Amino acid sequence: MKYSIVIPCYRSSATISKVVTMTMQEMTGKEIEFILVNDCSPDEGKTYHAIKVLSEKYTNVIAVDLAKNAGQHNAVMAGLNYAQGDYIIAMDDDMQTHPSQIHKLLAEVEQGYDIVYAYYPQKKHSWYRNIGSAINFWTVRKLIGKPKDLKTSSFWVIKRFVRDYVIQYKNAYSYIQGLFLRTTRNIKSVPVEHFERESGTSNYTFKALIKLWSNVIGFSVVPLRLAAILGGTFSFVGIFGAVFIIIRKILFHVTVEGWTSLMVAICFFSGIILFFMGLIGEYIGRMFLANNNQPQYVVRSVSGCTWEEK
8 A cells, every 4th residue: 555645835944854754754664655845935945955855865755846836725736646645645844734643544544435634623723723714614614515524624635536536627726625525525534633833833824815715616606696696685675675665655755865875775785796796707717717727836846756657
Protein backbone atom coordinates (compact mmCIF):
# COMPACT_ATOMS: atom_id res chain seq x y z
CA MET A 1 0.00 0.00 0.00
CA LYS A 2 1.35 3.40 -1.01
CA TYR A 3 0.63 6.74 0.64
CA SER A 4 0.95 10.21 -0.89
CA ILE A 5 1.08 13.25 1.41
CA VAL A 6 0.17 16.57 -0.19
CA ILE A 7 1.19 19.74 1.65
CA PRO A 8 0.54 23.25 0.25
CA CYS A 9 3.33 25.51 1.47
CA TYR A 10 3.11 29.24 2.09
CA ARG A 11 5.74 31.04 4.15
CA SER A 12 6.65 27.75 5.76
CA SER A 13 10.43 27.67 5.49
CA ALA A 14 10.71 27.47 9.30
CA THR A 15 8.33 24.51 9.74
CA ILE A 16 8.14 22.33 6.62
CA SER A 17 11.27 20.31 7.37
CA LYS A 18 9.92 19.37 10.80
CA VAL A 19 6.53 18.42 9.30
CA VAL A 20 8.18 16.08 6.79
CA THR A 21 10.59 14.55 9.31
CA MET A 22 7.93 13.87 11.94
CA THR A 23 5.53 12.45 9.35
CA MET A 24 8.22 10.03 8.17
CA GLN A 25 8.72 8.91 11.76
CA GLU A 26 4.97 8.42 12.29
CA MET A 27 4.68 6.36 9.11
CA THR A 28 7.74 4.20 9.55
CA GLY A 29 7.38 0.94 7.63
CA LYS A 30 4.95 2.40 5.08
CA GLU A 31 5.79 3.36 1.50
CA ILE A 32 5.18 7.10 1.35
CA GLU A 33 5.85 10.09 -0.85
CA PHE A 34 5.52 13.81 -0.20
CA ILE A 35 4.29 16.39 -2.69
CA LEU A 36 5.23 19.81 -1.33
CA VAL A 37 3.65 22.66 -3.30
CA ASN A 38 5.09 26.15 -2.90
CA ASP A 39 2.17 28.49 -3.55
CA CYS A 40 4.43 31.34 -4.70
CA SER A 41 5.30 32.34 -1.14
CA PRO A 42 6.27 36.02 -0.84
CA ASP A 43 9.40 35.30 1.21
CA GLU A 44 12.20 35.79 -1.34
CA GLY A 45 12.25 32.11 -2.29
CA LYS A 46 12.87 30.78 1.23
CA THR A 47 9.95 28.34 1.18
CA TYR A 48 10.81 26.89 -2.21
CA HIS A 49 14.46 26.61 -1.21
CA ALA A 50 13.42 24.68 1.91
CA ILE A 51 11.24 22.19 0.01
CA LYS A 52 13.80 21.83 -2.78
CA VAL A 53 16.47 20.94 -0.22
CA LEU A 54 14.10 18.27 1.12
CA SER A 55 13.55 16.89 -2.40
CA GLU A 56 17.32 16.62 -2.86
CA LYS A 57 17.80 15.03 0.55
CA TYR A 58 14.99 12.46 0.27
CA THR A 59 14.12 10.43 -2.81
CA ASN A 60 10.45 10.31 -1.82
CA VAL A 61 9.93 14.11 -1.75
CA ILE A 62 8.68 16.12 -4.75
CA ALA A 63 8.93 19.91 -4.65
CA VAL A 64 6.50 21.78 -6.91
CA ASP A 65 6.99 25.52 -7.40
CA LEU A 66 3.99 27.50 -8.63
CA ALA A 67 4.65 30.58 -10.75
CA LYS A 68 1.91 32.63 -9.07
CA ASN A 69 -0.21 32.39 -5.97
CA ALA A 70 -3.15 30.07 -6.71
CA GLY A 71 -4.73 29.73 -3.26
CA GLN A 72 -4.72 26.76 -0.90
CA HIS A 73 -7.31 24.66 -2.72
CA ASN A 74 -5.68 25.12 -6.13
CA ALA A 75 -2.29 24.34 -4.61
CA VAL A 76 -3.78 21.11 -3.23
CA MET A 77 -5.15 20.36 -6.71
CA ALA A 78 -1.64 20.79 -8.11
CA GLY A 79 -0.33 18.32 -5.55
CA LEU A 80 -3.09 15.81 -6.29
CA ASN A 81 -2.05 15.77 -9.94
CA TYR A 82 1.38 14.48 -8.90
CA ALA A 83 0.18 12.07 -6.19
CA GLN A 84 0.38 8.38 -7.09
CA GLY A 85 -0.50 6.68 -3.81
CA ASP A 86 -3.36 4.33 -3.05
CA TYR A 87 -4.26 6.74 -0.26
CA ILE A 88 -3.69 10.48 -0.47
CA ILE A 89 -3.35 12.56 2.70
CA ALA A 90 -3.56 16.36 2.85
CA MET A 91 -1.93 18.30 5.66
CA ASP A 92 -1.01 21.88 6.50
CA ASP A 93 2.53 23.19 6.72
CA ASP A 94 2.36 24.79 10.17
CA MET A 95 2.22 21.73 12.49
CA GLN A 96 -1.40 22.42 13.49
CA THR A 97 -2.45 19.33 11.51
CA HIS A 98 0.00 17.28 13.52
CA PRO A 99 1.70 14.14 12.12
CA SER A 100 0.93 12.30 15.36
CA GLN A 101 -2.77 12.34 14.42
CA ILE A 102 -2.42 10.66 11.00
CA HIS A 103 -2.95 7.16 12.35
CA LYS A 104 -6.48 8.13 13.48
CA LEU A 105 -7.48 8.96 9.91
CA LEU A 106 -5.81 5.90 8.41
CA ALA A 107 -7.51 3.61 10.91
CA GLU A 108 -10.91 4.83 9.70
CA VAL A 109 -10.21 4.83 5.97
CA GLU A 110 -9.03 1.23 6.25
CA GLN A 111 -12.50 0.37 7.59
CA GLY A 112 -13.87 1.03 4.10
CA TYR A 113 -14.56 4.77 3.97
CA ASP A 114 -13.66 6.62 0.77
CA ILE A 115 -12.85 9.90 2.53
CA VAL A 116 -11.97 10.57 6.15
CA TYR A 117 -11.85 14.12 7.52
CA ALA A 118 -10.19 15.22 10.71
CA TYR A 119 -12.07 17.73 12.83
CA TYR A 120 -11.08 19.62 15.94
CA PRO A 121 -13.28 19.56 19.08
CA GLN A 122 -11.09 22.40 20.35
CA LYS A 123 -9.60 24.70 17.73
CA LYS A 124 -6.48 26.80 18.16
CA HIS A 125 -7.57 29.36 15.58
CA SER A 126 -8.26 33.06 16.14
CA TRP A 127 -11.79 34.10 17.08
CA TYR A 128 -12.65 35.42 13.61
CA ARG A 129 -11.44 32.17 12.02
CA ASN A 130 -13.76 30.23 14.33
CA ILE A 131 -16.71 32.51 13.49
CA GLY A 132 -15.92 32.18 9.79
CA SER A 133 -15.77 28.38 10.14
CA ALA A 134 -19.20 28.32 11.79
CA ILE A 135 -20.71 30.48 9.03
CA ASN A 136 -19.00 28.39 6.38
CA PHE A 137 -20.31 25.15 7.95
CA TRP A 138 -23.91 26.37 7.85
CA THR A 139 -23.83 27.91 4.37
CA VAL A 140 -22.03 24.97 2.76
CA ARG A 141 -24.60 22.59 4.25
CA LYS A 142 -27.38 24.67 2.70
CA LEU A 143 -25.68 25.32 -0.64
CA ILE A 144 -24.17 21.96 -1.57
CA GLY A 145 -26.05 19.57 0.69
CA LYS A 146 -23.25 18.61 3.04
CA PRO A 147 -24.52 16.10 5.63
CA LYS A 148 -25.38 17.79 8.91
CA ASP A 149 -23.12 15.52 10.97
CA LEU A 150 -20.11 15.82 8.65
CA LYS A 151 -17.33 17.99 10.08
CA THR A 152 -14.47 18.96 7.81
CA SER A 153 -11.02 20.55 7.78
CA SER A 154 -7.92 20.79 5.59
CA PHE A 155 -6.65 17.53 7.14
CA TRP A 156 -8.03 14.50 5.32
CA VAL A 157 -7.29 11.20 3.59
CA ILE A 158 -8.90 9.94 0.38
CA LYS A 159 -8.71 6.83 -1.75
CA ARG A 160 -7.07 6.86 -5.15
CA PHE A 161 -10.32 6.73 -7.16
CA VAL A 162 -11.50 9.94 -5.45
CA ARG A 163 -8.29 11.66 -6.47
CA ASP A 164 -8.68 10.37 -10.05
CA TYR A 165 -12.12 11.97 -10.30
CA VAL A 166 -11.24 15.22 -8.54
CA ILE A 167 -8.30 16.09 -10.81
CA GLN A 168 -10.62 16.03 -13.82
CA TYR A 169 -11.91 19.39 -12.56
CA LYS A 170 -9.94 22.13 -14.36
CA ASN A 171 -11.84 25.27 -13.36
CA ALA A 172 -9.75 27.97 -11.65
CA TYR A 173 -12.23 28.22 -8.75
CA SER A 174 -11.59 24.95 -6.94
CA TYR A 175 -13.49 23.96 -3.82
CA ILE A 176 -12.18 20.64 -2.53
CA GLN A 177 -15.12 19.89 -0.26
CA GLY A 178 -17.57 20.40 -3.13
CA LEU A 179 -15.56 18.09 -5.37
CA PHE A 180 -15.45 15.41 -2.68
CA LEU A 181 -19.21 15.55 -2.13
CA ARG A 182 -19.72 15.18 -5.88
CA THR A 183 -17.68 11.99 -5.80
CA THR A 184 -18.99 10.01 -2.83
CA ARG A 185 -21.04 10.19 0.36
CA ASN A 186 -19.11 7.37 2.03
CA ILE A 187 -17.34 9.87 4.28
CA LYS A 188 -16.35 9.81 7.96
CA SER A 189 -15.24 12.55 10.37
CA VAL A 190 -12.70 11.76 13.08
CA PRO A 191 -11.88 13.97 16.10
CA VAL A 192 -8.20 14.85 16.41
CA GLU A 193 -6.15 17.19 18.55
CA HIS A 194 -5.52 20.65 17.08
CA PHE A 195 -2.03 21.91 17.90
CA GLU A 196 -0.68 25.44 18.17
CA ARG A 197 1.17 26.93 15.21
CA GLU A 198 4.90 26.33 15.38
CA SER A 199 5.79 29.67 13.81
CA GLY A 200 4.20 32.92 12.68
CA THR A 201 0.49 33.65 12.34
CA SER A 202 -2.27 32.45 10.04
CA ASN A 203 -1.88 33.48 6.40
CA TYR A 204 -5.65 33.63 6.02
CA THR A 205 -6.88 37.20 6.23
CA PHE A 206 -10.59 37.96 6.46
CA LYS A 207 -10.55 38.90 2.77
CA ALA A 208 -8.86 35.61 1.85
CA LEU A 209 -11.46 33.64 3.83
CA ILE A 210 -14.30 35.42 2.02
CA LYS A 211 -12.64 34.74 -1.34
CA LEU A 212 -12.24 31.05 -0.52
CA TRP A 213 -15.81 30.76 0.73
CA SER A 214 -17.14 32.39 -2.46
CA ASN A 215 -15.83 29.45 -4.48
CA VAL A 216 -18.73 27.40 -3.19
CA ILE A 217 -21.10 29.19 -5.61
CA GLY A 218 -19.42 27.28 -8.42
CA PHE A 219 -20.94 24.11 -6.94
CA SER A 220 -24.48 25.30 -6.27
CA VAL A 221 -27.39 27.03 -8.01
CA VAL A 222 -29.16 27.65 -4.69
CA PRO A 223 -28.33 31.41 -4.70
CA LEU A 224 -29.96 31.77 -8.12
CA ARG A 225 -33.02 29.87 -6.93
CA LEU A 226 -33.12 32.12 -3.87
CA ALA A 227 -33.12 35.16 -6.17
CA ALA A 228 -36.09 33.73 -8.08
CA ILE A 229 -37.98 32.97 -4.84
CA LEU A 230 -37.36 36.43 -3.38
CA GLY A 231 -38.24 38.08 -6.68
CA GLY A 232 -41.54 36.22 -6.84
CA THR A 233 -42.30 36.94 -3.17
CA PHE A 234 -41.64 40.67 -3.46
CA SER A 235 -43.64 40.85 -6.68
CA PHE A 236 -46.62 39.21 -4.98
CA VAL A 237 -46.34 41.54 -2.00
CA GLY A 238 -46.11 44.53 -4.34
CA ILE A 239 -49.20 43.50 -6.30
CA PHE A 240 -51.13 42.81 -3.10
CA GLY A 241 -50.12 46.19 -1.70
CA ALA A 242 -51.13 48.01 -4.88
CA VAL A 243 -54.57 46.34 -4.88
CA PHE A 244 -55.02 47.18 -1.21
CA ILE A 245 -54.20 50.86 -1.78
CA ILE A 246 -56.56 51.13 -4.77
CA ILE A 247 -59.45 49.55 -2.84
CA ARG A 248 -58.75 51.78 0.13
CA LYS A 249 -58.72 54.84 -2.15
CA ILE A 250 -62.05 53.93 -3.81
CA LEU A 251 -63.91 52.94 -0.66
CA PHE A 252 -62.58 55.39 1.88
CA HIS A 253 -61.13 58.18 -0.29
CA VAL A 254 -57.91 58.00 1.69
CA THR A 255 -54.90 59.74 0.22
CA VAL A 256 -51.77 57.75 0.97
CA GLU A 257 -48.90 59.90 2.17
CA GLY A 258 -45.41 58.80 3.02
CA TRP A 259 -42.62 60.02 0.79
CA THR A 260 -39.99 58.84 3.28
CA SER A 261 -41.31 55.29 3.49
CA LEU A 262 -41.54 55.21 -0.31
CA MET A 263 -37.89 56.19 -0.66
CA VAL A 264 -36.89 53.59 1.93
CA ALA A 265 -38.76 50.90 0.01
CA ILE A 266 -37.21 51.97 -3.29
CA CYS A 267 -33.70 51.94 -1.82
CA PHE A 268 -34.26 48.54 -0.18
CA PHE A 269 -35.61 46.80 -3.24
CA SER A 270 -33.07 48.49 -5.51
CA GLY A 271 -30.37 47.11 -3.24
CA ILE A 272 -31.87 43.62 -3.47
CA ILE A 273 -31.99 43.87 -7.27
CA LEU A 274 -28.41 45.11 -7.54
CA PHE A 275 -27.19 42.41 -5.16
CA PHE A 276 -28.66 39.62 -7.21
CA MET A 277 -27.53 41.24 -10.45
CA GLY A 278 -24.02 41.17 -9.00
CA LEU A 279 -24.48 37.54 -7.99
CA ILE A 280 -25.62 36.58 -11.48
CA GLY A 281 -22.72 38.58 -12.88
CA GLU A 282 -20.34 36.56 -10.70
CA TYR A 283 -21.69 33.32 -12.16
CA ILE A 284 -21.41 34.67 -15.71
CA GLY A 285 -17.92 36.04 -15.07
CA ARG A 286 -16.67 32.71 -13.80
CA MET A 287 -18.18 30.95 -16.80
CA PHE A 288 -16.39 33.45 -19.05
CA LEU A 289 -13.05 32.86 -17.34
CA ALA A 290 -13.55 29.09 -17.51
CA ASN A 291 -14.29 29.28 -21.25
CA ASN A 292 -11.11 31.30 -21.66
CA ASN A 293 -9.16 28.52 -19.91
CA GLN A 294 -7.98 30.53 -16.94
CA PRO A 295 -5.42 28.18 -15.36
CA GLN A 296 -6.03 26.54 -12.03
CA TYR A 297 -2.33 26.88 -11.29
CA VAL A 298 0.92 27.36 -13.21
CA VAL A 299 3.93 25.17 -12.39
CA ARG A 300 7.30 26.89 -12.73
CA SER A 301 9.46 23.92 -11.84
CA VAL A 302 9.44 20.49 -10.21
CA SER A 303 12.23 18.93 -8.18
CA GLY A 304 12.21 15.20 -7.50
CA CYS A 305 10.28 12.48 -9.32
CA THR A 306 7.12 10.45 -8.80
CA TRP A 307 6.91 6.67 -8.31
CA GLU A 308 5.94 6.26 -11.98
CA GLU A 309 9.11 8.04 -13.07
CA LYS A 310 11.43 6.00 -10.84
